[in-house]
Amino acid sequence: MSSLIGFLSLIAATGINFVLLSSKIFINFNINKYNTLVRFSSILTFISFFSLMYAYITSDFSNFNVFQNSHTDKPLIYKISGTWGNHEGSMLLWISILSIYGFFFSFTKKIDIELKKLTLLIQSFLHLLFSFFIIFTSNPFLINSVVVTEGLGLNPILQDPGLAIHPPLLYAGYVGYSIIFSLAIASLLNKNNNEEWLYIAKKWSLVSWTCLTGGIALGSYWAYYELGWGGWWFWDPVENISLMPWIAGLALVHSLLMIRGEQVLKRWIIFLSILCFSLSIFGTFLVRSGILTSVHSFAADASRGLFILLIFFIITGFGFLVFLLKKPETSKPITLLFINKFSALIFNNILMIIATLTVLLGTIYPIIVEVLTNKRISVGAPYFNSTVIPIMIPGFLLMSIAPILSWQTNKIRSARNYVIFFILISLIIVIQSYFSKFNTWGIVGLILGSWIIFASLFAVLTSYKLNFNFRFFQKVNPHIAHIGVGIAIVGITFSSVFKNEFTYNIVEGENFKINNTDIVFDKIETTNEKNFQSLRANFLISKNKKVIGNVKAGKNYYPVSKMITTEAGIFHEWFRDVYFILGEQKDNEWLVKVHVNPFVSFIWLGVIIMVYSGLIGVSRR
Amino acid sequence: MKLNLFSKISIKTLLFFCFFGISLSANENIEEKVKKLTLELRCMTCQNQSVYDSDADFSNDIKNLVKNKFEEGESEYEIKKFLAERYGEYILFRPFFNYNNLFLWGFPFILLTISLFFLIFKTRKK
Structure with missing residues (x-):
């Protein structure tokens, strides 16, 4: 029953969007009709989504999708997250989020009416494309042809709280770019145009960038503790795909900031808007078509992959075609002074786009080579580390001096103080590193990170009156964001350059020592949980003969899908994570791997600060 | 002028430490060479994991092989070439810098x- 309701409301929503689109040709609706229709279709899409969720919660196995991806044993949270833990459901989530954005956008007031109409039209066009995709190739409401009482279960690796909220956040980021895309195209098509839409685009771009940041960070944190490899970023194609719209979106957010500098790069902003959404859809295509594991698995999913590829070409082609045909009237001439905020922003924008395109090339290069020469090659972490990071370094350097640059002139404020402090910080770091393990990248990252933190902090303390109300936090927000980046850079540098690994073959009761920490391999415990069996090794951690904590690391066995997952145990401290992985057992001896990852918490702290300032930024005009 | 001073100093410090770092990293021992190379090799039986990070049988074999070859005095490039011929270039996370x-x-x-x-x-x- 719920499947029927879901399917019918999806069809109805599609029908409404169809009516809205064709109304453009036959009758010209007024803006109120537009708003009503868009909201109505959004609500229908939610109903469709929630009826699928209802089918998952009630384990309604008459729905084929539920039967394939759910099981009565699962805890409630994973029944809910199971809704988007599969291809069909995640596409339904995609258009539901598209609808949420459309719904809220329809309440925008301070906007040219024709521009709003056009934007809503493009949104419903996007909705239509993706609804067709769902209805024809990935219908989550198919009826199960046989009567069953039990489902096949959700992939255990997805049964994790982090991964339950990761997809909705990530999609909120990807799909949020659709509003900016529609706005940008609408502004090109609309005749009488002012720059009002840039302010609206700024808000929405911040919303989606913030969601994307949170989504990527959650995914990365999940990889850190669930995969059990000790790292948190692997330059995996799927990660790269989320990174591309993130960097491009960062460039977009920054170029939209230039509205304050009174010099607007309208054409560049429109280009970025189209690029961001195109990259988002391209990412969806690569992941959803299954092209990533191998070019050959494309055949198995041909109709879906081709359909999304078609959607990608329609949207990107349409976007860039309008972009090329309808040039926005050139705004005020650009004057690039030698060094000020404006030219620094332009330079950083260029660097970010080069980084984005490099990630794009590295990700699709193996696919291109395989198609052309039938040879399989890999482009992995070493390539990205030695291309993307050097590209970003001048950008970080500019970031560190950003607070002392002015918008209009070439003058640099209080440069002397900065130079003195920069040299002082660098000296401290260099002397410190002289006494520990030396590493070039470590030095560069640390110096840049602490310069950025210091310069932004200094700017907050000297340039603003310190009174802790909301307006103050809005004003210093850009600096806060940069402090977050600085902290993240320090964390990333430390955790990737100065990490240590130790391997032990030990029996229960034995102990070992890492630096000044004593660790006892206490005992092995096995328990039966609701839908899995768990095996855990308990480690007691003590410093100076005082027990400061314990960590459990081990594996889970999921009988429904006959899969074993690694469950790393992490002992979090402010300045390091001690990361335990339980390996194979030989006779009585267990293989225990211990990673000491310094300053990992700084990465998450930095990200939290960035997300916070993204949210504050939305509230700022 | 102030900026020139600032940029000159920062560039000089950076350059100095780059060279310092390179000269330090020139003579690594075999353990470190093995680590550096196996980090850039794909474990063919795992999913997107490097040989160094993985404990699969395949990875352990490759680790030993690389170690032996280094001990025999072969260069990193020679070992990479050997592995690429045997398993295909797919094993190299860092593609060859060639034509x-x-x-x-x-x-x-x-x-x-x-x-x-x-x-x-x-x-x-x-």
Whole structure:
């Protein structure tokens, strides 16, 4: 029953969007009709989504999708997250989020009416494309042809709280770019145009960038503790795909900031808007078509992959075609002074786009080579580390001096103080590193990170009156964001350059020592949980003969899908994570791997600060 | 002038430490060489994991093989070439810097050059 309701409301929503689109040709609706229709279709899409969720919660196995991806044993949270833990459901989530954005956008007031109409039209066009995709190739409401009482279960690796909220956040980021895309195209098509839409685009771009940041960070944190490899970023194609719209979106957010500098790069902003959404859809295509594991698995999913590829070409082609045909009237001439905020922003924008395109090339290069020469090659972490990071370094350097640059002139404020402090910080770091393990990248990252933190902090303390109300936090927000980046850079540098690994073959009761920490391999415990069996090794951690904590690391066995997952145990401290992985057992001896990852918490702290300032930024005009 | 001082000093410190770092990293022992190379090799039986990070039988074999070859005095390039011939270039996370992959490696720098020229051209015109 719920499947029927879901399917019918999806069809109805599609029908409404169809009516809205064709109304453009036959009758010209007024803006109120537009708003009503868009909201109505959004609500229908939610109903469709929630009826699928209802089918998952009630384990309604008459729905084929539920039967394939759910099981009565699962805890409630994973029944809910199971809704988007599969291809069909995640596409339904995609258009539901598209609808949420459309719904809220329809309440925008301070906007040219024709521009709003056009934007809503493009949104419903996007909705239509993706609804067709769902209805024809990935219908989550198919009826199960046989009567069953039990489902096949959700992939255990997805049964994790982090991964339950990761997809909705990530999609909120990807799909949020659709509003900016529609706005940008609408502004090109609309005749009488002012720059009002840039302010609206700024808000929405911040919303989606913030969601994307949170989504990527959650995914990365999940990889850190669930995969059990000790790292948190692997330059995996799927990660790269989320990174591309993130960097491009960062460039977009920054170029939209230039509205304050009174010099607007309208054409560049429109280009970025189209690029961001195109990259988002391209990412969806690569992941959803299954092209990533191998070019050959494309055949198995041909109709879906081709359909999304078609959607990608329609949207990107349409976007860039309008972009090329309808040039926005050139705004005020650009004057690039030698060094000020404006030219620094332009330079950083260029660097970010080069980084984005490099990630794009590295990700699709193996696919291109395989198609052309039938040879399989890999482009992995070493390539990205030695291309993307050097590209970003001048950008970080500019970031560190950003607070002392002015918008209009070439003058640099209080440069002397900065130079003195920069040299002082660098000296401290260099002397410190002289006494520990030396590493070039470590030095560069640390110096840049602490310069950025210091310069932004200094700017907050000297340039603003310190009174802790909301307006103050809005004003210093850009600096806060940069402090977050600085902290993240320090964390990333430390955790990737100065990490240590130790391997032990030990029996229960034995102990070992890492630096000044004593660790006892206490005992092995096995328990039966609701839908899995768990095996855990308990480690007691003590410093100076005082027990400061314990960590459990081990594996889970999921009988429904006959899969074993690694469950790393992490002992979090402010300045390091001690990361335990339980390996194979030989006779009585267990293989225990211990990673000491310094300053990992700084990465998450930095990200939290960035997300916070993204949210504050939305509230700022 | 103030800026010049600032940029000069920062560039000099950076350059100095780069060279310092390179000279330090020149003589690593075999353990470190093995680690560095196996980090850049794909474990063919795992999913996107490096040989160094994985404990699969395949990875352990490769680790031993690389170690032996280093002890016999072979260079990193020779070992990579040997592995690429045996398992295909798919095993290398860092593709060879050769004629075929010129575009891959040159791309970011081509982009950088183009955009720099574009910027100079744009600002000159005004």
